[in-house]
Amino acid sequence: MDRTRLAALRMERQHLGNPASEEEYLSLYRDLQPGVNVYWNGFGQPPTLSFRADFDDLAFNRARQLERGLVKGRFAGGNLGWIVPEDMALYAALYRKPLASPNERQFQLLELIERSGPLSIQQMKEETGMLVKAITPVLHRLQEAFLIYEDQYDGEWDRGWCPFEEMFPGLDLERLSRLEALKTVLPRFAYRFVWFSQRMAKAFYRLPDKDLKAALAQLEAEGTLVPWEDGWVLPQDRGALEAPGGQPPRSVYAIHRNDPLFKAAEPELKKWAEALTAGRPYDCQALQFLLVDGEFRGVVAGHFRNGPYDLNDVVLDLPDPESRREEILEAVRLVNFGQGPQRFMGEER
Secondary structure, eight states: OOHHHHHHHHHHHTTSSSOBOHHHHHHHHHHTOSBOOOTTOOTTOOOOOTTOBSSOHHHHHHHHHHTTSSEEEEOGGGOEEEEOGGGHHHHHHHHOOOOSSOOHHHHHHHHHHHHHOSBOHHHHHHHHOOOHHHHHHHHHHHHHTTSEEEEOOSSOSOOEEEEHHHHSTTOOTTSSOHHHHHHHHHHHHHHHHSEEOHHHHHHHHOOOHHHHHHHHHHHHHTTSSEEOSSSEEOHHHHHHHHSSOOOOOSOEEEEOTTSHHHHTTHHHHHHHHHHHHTTOSSOOEEEEEEEETTEEEEEEEEEOOSSSOEEEEEEEOOSOGGGGHHHHHHHHHHHTTTOOOSEETTEEO
């Protein structure tokens, strides 16, 4: 595989280096759902697609939340995310975990919300006498079953919980099977990543291999996807990948750990980062991953904190990191409120 050509096409499709207009962004966001906020960011922040818009997409998505143009749920791996409301049935088919036999607490809270919602967690505590730490996991489980909806349309803490049916009246949660839903989202994924493996799809969607394998087999049989080098591409992209030329733009991005590019390669990138920073006598959590000319080539290592992170080092596997030093440091400062790392390749700055 010509990884340079792949990187160039992938950056183009994800609007890295060619920031998206609002119209292009709406399509990009749909294809990379569920949207999430910046990793380890403050509560209530809207989802963003860092570096990909030619406008302030945090403000744009905040306005979409206020208008319920983005709605919240528990999707991949039970994690919170934001999708467009017209795709709720699609993502319910992928992620809904039905609750056949509610336990006593689940039944109590579900009945209360159906009778008196929307209610805040504090109001539920007052009504039931349950502690917040007991209420919260029950709500999460009811949310995963798509029985209740958390109406967080702004950044406030005191959001209301209401019956799912009240927010989405008449929505048939069983209209689509998981197989049918995967056959919709995987071609979108293929378009934005150009080439992908089953391992990448599993890391991104957090779904079982057997379901992914069945959907990929059907998409291949139907000609929607074609196999290529242990993965799949859209038919029209095979020729583009085999064509000569095509260089990604010279660029450095410090990618956070909720970014779609990171999520699709998360298991491999975590192992790679651990090996890259092994043996150093200071905290080396991978805070951000450095995308250099379209390829992950380094990490910002340190320690997460509420407030400025400890930026202990920048470690790269480039053949000549010094030649890109200033570009890399500028990319790190850009996402860390102007703060630079203490070290570069282990050397004090």
